[in-house]
Amino acid sequence: MANQNVVVSDAITAAVAAPSLFPAAAQKPPAVPGTYISISQKKLVQNLDINSAARINSWVDSMRALSPTHIKSHSLSDHRNMQLPSAMDMFEQIMNDSKGKQIVMFLDYDGTLSPIVEDADQAFMSNAMRETVRKVARYFPTAIVSGRGLDQVYSFVRLAELYYAGSHGMDIKGPSKSSKHTKGGEAVLYQPASQFLPMMDEVYKALLEVTKDTPGSTVDNNKYCLSVHFRRVDEKKWIELATKVGSVMEAYPDLILTQGRKVFEIRPPSKWNKGKALEFLLESLGYANCADVYPIYIGDDRTDEDAFKILRERGQGSGILVSKIPKDTNASYSLQEPSEVMAFLRRLVEWKKSSLRKQFMRKARLQGIKMPLPI
Ligand SMILES: [Mg+2]
Numbered sequence: 001m002a003n004q005n006v007v008v009s010d011a012i013t014a015a016v017a018a019p020s021l022f023p024a025a026a027q028k029p030p031a032v033p034g035t036y037i038s039i040s041q042k043k044l045v046q047n048l049d050i051n052s053a054a055r056i057n058s059w060v061d062s063m064r065a066l067s068p069t070h071i072k073s074h075s076l077s078d079h080r081n082m083q084l085p086s087a088m089d090m091f092e093q094i095m096n097d098s099k100g101k102q103i104v105m106f107l108d109y110d111g112t113l114s115p116i117v118e119d120a121d122q123a124f125m126s127n128a129m130r131e132t133v134r135k136v137a138r139y140f141p142t143a144i145v146s147g148r149g150l151d152q153v154y155s156f157v158r159l160a161e162l163y164y165a166g167s168h169g170m171d172i173k174g175p176s177k178s179s180k181h182t183k184g185g186e187a188v189l190y191q192p193a194s195q196f197l198p199m200m201d202e203v204y205k206a207l208l209e210v211t212k213d214t215p216g217s218t219v220d221n222n223k224y225c226l227s228v229h230f231r232r233v234d235e236k237k238w239i240e241l242a243t244k245v246g247s248v249m250e251a252y253p254d255l256i257l258t259q260g261r262k263v264f265e266i267r268p269p270s271k272w273n274k275g276k277a278l279e280f281l282l283e284s285l286g287y288a289n290c291a292d293v294y295p296i297y298i299g300d301d302r303t304d305e306d307a308f309k310i311l312r313e314r315g316q317g318s319g320i321l322v323s324k325i326p327k328d329t330n331a332s333y334s335l336q337e338p339s340e341v342m343a344f345l346r347r348l349v350e351w352k353k354s355s356l357r358k359q360f361m362r363k364a365r366l367q368g369i370k371m372p373l374p375i
Pocket residue numbers: 108109110111112299300301
């Protein structure tokens with residue numbers, strides 16, 4: 001069972017990764033790639049034993065615990081993340097730590113640059129945020145790291161000068177537009193799990209089939225990540241939906257299933273994750289085994305923990321968790337919500353401009369000449 005890449009464990013990942021959950025089906029050979037699977041829900045539900053039913057219930061408990069409406073009702077919802085200092089409060093210290101090093105920015109998309117909304121297709125970032133990210137990329141190499149497919153996340157961000165790591169880093173692409181930090185026109189940089197594409201397409205079709213009678217559910221095929229959204233599914237239907245998803249996964253015990261905010265995500269059994277993508281991008285930028293780099297990774301999701309963990313292991317840079325509530329995390333700092341992320345990024349840009357001005361003035365003073373200020 002190739003599930004070592006599931007660094008962030010939860011009830012659902014454990015359920016799908018455990019062969020004992022669906023013992024009979026785990027013996028079945030995988031379906032032939034490219035064939036269409038028609039699964040009778042009734043038959044599959046009958047196949048689920050009592051332990052499986054209990055596991056499905058634990059999925060649903062996890063679905064409830066992670067849903068924004070339930071988080072809102074939590075008594076800590078209005079409190080700052082008590083486990084982590086605020087990245088805004090600690091801004092000067094972060095900049096001091098980065099002194100003499102190249103800052104490289106890594107930004108998650110959903111819940112970091114855009115608000116979490118009911119309809120995932122409507123998770124637009126504001127123009128103000130886009131302009132802010134554009135300015136950040138003017139001064140620092142910048143990458144968007146998302147669970148969404150590469151094309152989809154690009155269609156939301158629409159900044160050609162950035163690096164993009166879609167599908168949790170399984171689909172990485174360099175900038176198509178030259179900037180100070182990049183060479184334009186680079187082709188796809190890396191697709192570490194391309195051999196799983198036929199299987200992912202097959203599972204997508206099976207998920208579409210079994211969820212078609214669950215009102216409000218949608219299934220996205222983001223190439224290396226299939227997403228079953230249940231934001232608009234009646235909570236009374238969650239057990240049924242979890243059972244249906246479990247029934248499909250039964251035939252694909254090697255695939256990895258995790259749960260985000262009102263979404264199931266299914267990925268290939270690749271050890272690749274957002275943390276590996278961060279390392280790959282640092283290497284691509286020429287910072288492999290380099291002490292003079294300071295990566296800053298900002299994200300709100302469990303899958304971002306892989307990147308936070310890499311930064312901790314490297315002893316480099318800062319992981320910043322976007323969250324209003326305390327969480328078990330490998331991040332070092334917190335920001336409460338996307339608007340605070342934007343404030344942090346703007347402050348970063350102003351800090352860089354100010355540093356450049358000071359450098360320029362010092363140089364001009366040493367040379368005893370009057371020169372126009374840089375922008
Ligand atoms: Mg996110």
